Amino acid sequence: MNVQTQEILTAIRKELSNKNALFFAPVDSFIERLVYFYVSYILKEDSDRAVVWLCLNASRDKILTRFEDFGFDIGTEGKMFFIDIDAPGKQHYEDTLYCNSVADYTKMASHISNIFQSNPHSLLIIDNMNVLASDTIQVVENFIKFIEKKVAESDGSILSMLSRNILPSEIEVLITSFFEVVIEITNVGEIHTEIGLKDFDFRYSVEDGSIEFEPIQKKIKRDRLKILIVDDEPDIPELLKLSLISEPYDFIVAHNGEEAIELTLKELPDLILLDIMMPDMDGYEVVEHLKKSKAASDIPVIMISAKTAIEDKVKGMELGIDDYISKPFDKREVKARIKMVMRRLGWVEEE
Secondary structure, eight states: OOHHHHHHHHHHHHHHTTSOEEEEEOTTSSHHHHHHHHHHHHHHHOTTOOEEEEOSSSOHHHHHHHHHHTTOOOOOTTTEEEEEEOOTTOOOOTTEEEESSTTOHHHHHHHHHHHHHHSTTOEEEEOOHHHHTTSOHHHHHHHHHHHHHHHHHTTOEEEEEEETTSSOHHHHHHHHHTOSEEEEEOTTSEEEEEETTEEEEEEEEEETTEEEEEEOOOOOOOSSEEEEEEOSSTHHHHHHHHHTTTSSEEEEEESSHHHHHHHHHHHOOSEEEEOSOOSSSOHHHHHHHHHTOTTTTTSOEEEEESOOOHHHHHHHHHHTOSEEEESSOOHHHHHHHHHHHHHHTTOOOOO
16 A cells, blocks of 8 residues: 555545545446445554444355455454344354345344444444435435434444436435535546545556555636537527526537537537437447547536436446436536536635
8 A cells, every 4th residue: 555545545534433424436436346445444444443334235245255355354353243134044143133134124223223332433334325225215214314323322433335327316316415425436536525624536546456546636726617518409508508507607509419529629618518319429429539539538528318227327437427417307406416526626616
């Protein structure tokens, strides 16, 4: 572990020691590896702190195997507890409590409460919020609020993961609202988070199984953003401009893929709002062209499309887009996602 990685991890660990945090990332990122890396660091550096792992996505045995597969050597005796899903013939362990299913909220809540009473200052890992959020949202909200209360009473904290653009946008927004700190990860290996009055921006890389961090500089220092809107339906750009009229944005518009590429290379906008379905060249092809350009490859892209299938969203993420909004869109969501993406690049709206 290099010096920069050590310093960044130490700073993040210190800031998150009493806060509930969410790793929020595209599905094709190294989010899982990053969380396992962070947990292994906690186990090594915080001798008085235990880790409680709620197994929604993988069993206890698979979790410990993944630590080994990722190359993270951890000593779990007395420092790591699991709440796992039971099954006929499943081997039981002393460090593990069991539930009947991922929807057995009463027993999960009871186990969490009991473990934290005996092990204050611990870290609770909820290993996949996407699994949890597939249930009735009111039930999930009540469960999260209860365990947040129990963890806080024991001076502990919560860490979880959420894959972006898998859940409906309104559920995604609600889930992120449960957490004090959202750690945003892009599919180009950059991380942004705001903790209190501090901004953390850094890049991570995974080579030969190891993870290294390096700080990155803020990129945008203008008081207004230039946004390119690309859509073959003339009403959509006007609707977007009207929705964002109160924001410090200037707009340029393209009505097809070729025009979008031409205007991007000429104007170098700060952000592109891009439709997928266009007659001459679809949005995926536009992104492919721009990623090959040295001048335009770093310009963030938010796709806005009526195509809502997971496959469409994943395809965009694999090409390097930064976010995805489904039509018909709500202006509040458009505003929030633009600001979320641009904050990752260091843009801070002036008062």
